[in-house]
Amino acid sequence: MTYRFEFYPYQRQFRHPLTTHHGIWKVREGIILRLSDEKGRVGWGEIAPLPWFGSETFEQALTFCQQFPSQITSTDIFSIPAEFPACQFGFESAWEECRDVAGYVWETEKISPSLLNSSLNYSYLLPTGEAALTSWQQGWQQGDRTFKWKIGVTSMESELRWFDQLVQALPQSAQLRLDANGGLTQNQAQQWLQMADQAGIVEFLEQPLPPEEFAAMRAMYDQYRTAIALDESVATLNQLKTCYQQGWRGIFVIKAAIAGSPKQLRQFCQTHDVDVVFSSVFETAIARQAVLNLATELSHPHRAVGFGVNHWFVE
Numbered sequence: 001m002t003y004r005f006e007f008y009p010y011q012r013q014f015r016h017p018l019t020t021h022h023g024i025w026k027v028r029e030g031i032i033l034r035l036s037d038e039k040g041r042v043g044w045g046e047i048a049p050l051p052w053f054g055s056e057t058f059e060q061a062l063t064f065c066q067q068f069p070s071q072i073t074s075t076d077i078f079s080i081p082a083e084f085p086a087c088q089f090g091f092e093s094a095w096e097e098c099r100d101v102a103g104y105v106w107e108t109e110k111i112s113p114s115l116l117n118s119s120l121n122y123s124y125l126l127p128t129g130e131a132a133l134t135s136w137q138q139g140w141q142q143g144d145r146t147f148k149w150k151i152g153v154t155s156m157e158s159e160l161r162w163f164d165q166l167v168q169a170l171p172q173s174a175q176l177r178l179d180a181n182g183g184l185t186q187n188q189a190q191q192w193l194q195m196a197d198q199a200g201i202v203e204f205l206e207q208p209l210p211p212e213e214f215a216a217m218r219a220m221y222d223q224y225r226t227a228i229a230l231d232e233s234v235a236t237l238n239q240l241k242t243c244y245q246q247g248w249r250g251i252f253v254i255k256a257a258i259a260g261s262p263k264q265l266r267q268f269c270q271t272h273d274v275d276v277v278f279s280s281v282f283e284t285a286i287a288r289q290a291v292l293n294l295a296t297e298l299s300h301p302h303r304a305v306g307f308g309v310n311h312w313f314v315e
């Protein structure tokens, strides 16, 4: 079977720039893929790179698409090298849709994808800094009960003060995720974990230290009640496997759109007992749907998916 391949680069602007420890992000750039076969079946995919997380850049992905032939086979798709994890995800998910692989599963389960996805809870991404103190209500009103707040961006003193106020303001049934994007020192991470243990509403502290400090994070995992999640450390499936082999038993945040082959990700998650949270890379609805389908299959049933991000875009 050969597929006709077309691609369309896109740009999407954030309503407000997103500030994290990695810097300021204003425009999401990506590539929409379209595969079609001789029977007229069509599959859409999306390449949404995140180079500061270790994926290929947008330019590399674009060059890759320009050099790919316009007629391709599944062998071409499954031979995309691991240095192009976002391309692997985009092409494979388009191929799955074209083959209606997911559709077959839904039909046998007698349930539609949208119905299945509706069982997922979303984690609402708060703005960085003091603005979080007033913004959580918008998420709460739309039914979100899990909130995520970026830390390690400005002074520790200010962030701890806002954290205290946020914990006071949030209703008891809310849960808060703290994401440091690897921006804390060991000393700061320990302070945050102590504060989180006392607050009682922190679901986990995400990537407190940079990936090189894996051993320190693993040690902290045993010392505090608050769980620790790895994100930057496990950006691709190969990194995820390495951390698992090195004994990580905390949470794994999976940004599936840049993790590589969804087929291999499925295989790994189905054969290992891993606590995973699926998370957005600010992709469009095309990759989002593919990731939510994976999340429905593979994620921990009690954990919200990190996809409460639509309010970040100008539609």
Ligand code: MG
Residues within 6 Å of the ligand: 179, 181, 206, 207, 231, 232, 253
């Ligand atoms: Mg993160």
